[in-house]
């Protein structure tokens with residue numbers, strides 16, 4: 168039988184996507200396949216992706232990366248969720264915590280009992296049942312317990328880190344796992360007669376040939392779009408923000424274990440505290456505000472002196488029509504971009520690499536393999552998109568951009584989820600969705616989408632003393648948080664080299 172194995176892989180781009188892909192493929196293929204990565208220092212990287220979501224822990228663990236060494240190397244901090252300020256309306260704030268709300272104590276999910284107590288006058292915010300938020304608010308952090316009977320097992324966490332340092336960290340790892348790096352600019356892409364990519368040519372005159380090409384070249388999509396014209400689905404009618412201005416500043420307050428997102432008139436501002444500095448950015452819709460005004464808004468809202476000049480980034484929210492086309496797979500910004508509201512870009516890189524390994528091709532490139540990769544990846548982007556749209560469409564703000572997004576047509580799967588919640592407070596995320604019921608609950612309640620009724624089963628379970636159980640849960644959570652170290656104590660104790 169002919170040997171149809173992939174023998175050479177070329178990765179174009181050395182941003183977060185390029186080096187995450189290189190590290191994962193290098194480890195998985197163990198030197199049995201030549202892997203080249205080409206990147207251009209002159210072109211540089213986006214490098215502002217600094218906040219993540221919990222599955223990133225799995226990516227690092229699979230590579231065998233020690234968490235404390237990683238935190239040290241990337242000036243990282245821990246992230247227990249996101250605080251949303253002024254999103255539903257000015258003066259309102261809520262928290263999207265990682266993990267559950269309380270602990271399940273009955274067949275009916277906790278939030279239905281909470282909804283009933285609310286109708287009876289109990290004003291306790293839902294967040295008070297989230298250990299992640301109670302810890303975040305107190306600046307506390309420790310890793311969760313693995314014992315499901317402990318309340319300390321009910322939360323989860325992710326990281327905030329310097330994306331440039333993470334890429335450097337992964338580069339070292341990848342180079343130890345047989346990845347060869349070439350510095351240089353790709354100037355052309357040469358196709359075979361059948362339209363597959365044959366090689367990329369560098370400015371130096373060098374060529375890199377491959378069986379499989381991974382496009383990690385960022386927004387420009389040098390291979391997937393530039394050479395293969397895979398197409399792009401524009402989602403700006405749902406996610407209208409199309410620019411960001413980013414700046415780093417000094418610490419104005421202790422580094423807290425969470426990201427903050429503050430809504431402004433035509434967008435929103437992120438605050439991501441690392442150990443050595445704070446990352447800030449204003450994401451906005453250029454139809455409603457000029458670049459100068461957007462930069463001024465950002466600078467006016469910095470808590471401490473800036474460390475860098477403001478940097479402008481332009482983007483089109485949406486996704487590549489085909490993420491995998493012929494012998495080219497787009498990973499990272501070349502595959503699409505959903506704005507950074509829930510810190511999902513690095514996760515989408517991680518899941519694309521994992522999916523590529525699960526559907527690894529041979530040189531025949533079975534069209535079913537490609538189709539399955541595209542189907543699953545498309546579904547994932549659409550689900551994340553809908554979760555992001557929820558933050559926009561449910562708002563009571565008065566500025567033109569906010570009125571526009573409150574009135575726009577929304578995708579049908581999101582309308583379905585909203586209708587379920589508005590009716591009986593029911594949450595209908597499927598098991599394999601990235602954002603699960605507790606995530607939807609946090610944002611639905613946070614954006615003040617109130618159900619008309621709670622689950623009718625609640626009133627049929629008269630033996631459940633919900634007020635007492637809920638009060639008991641709050642006490643247990645409070646005691647657990649009191650006993651936790653502050654994030655700084657935790658990092659000083661475990662993450663100093």
Ligand code: FAD
Nearest residue numbers: 180181182183184212213216218353385499500507512513
């Ligand atoms: P890039 O960083 O653009 O890297 C592209 C690479 O391709 C570079 O190495 C470049 O040199 C190389 N290249 C390009 N053209 C050529 C050529 N001709 N020859 C050779 N090399 C070439 N993600 C998160 O998870 N969390 C966040 O909080 C977050 N915030 C973000 C905020 C904003 C405003 C933006 C725009 C993105 C954010 N992201 C975030 C996304 C995150 O920054 C990216 O997903 C991540 O950095 C991956 O980028 P990339 O590697 O695909 O592209």
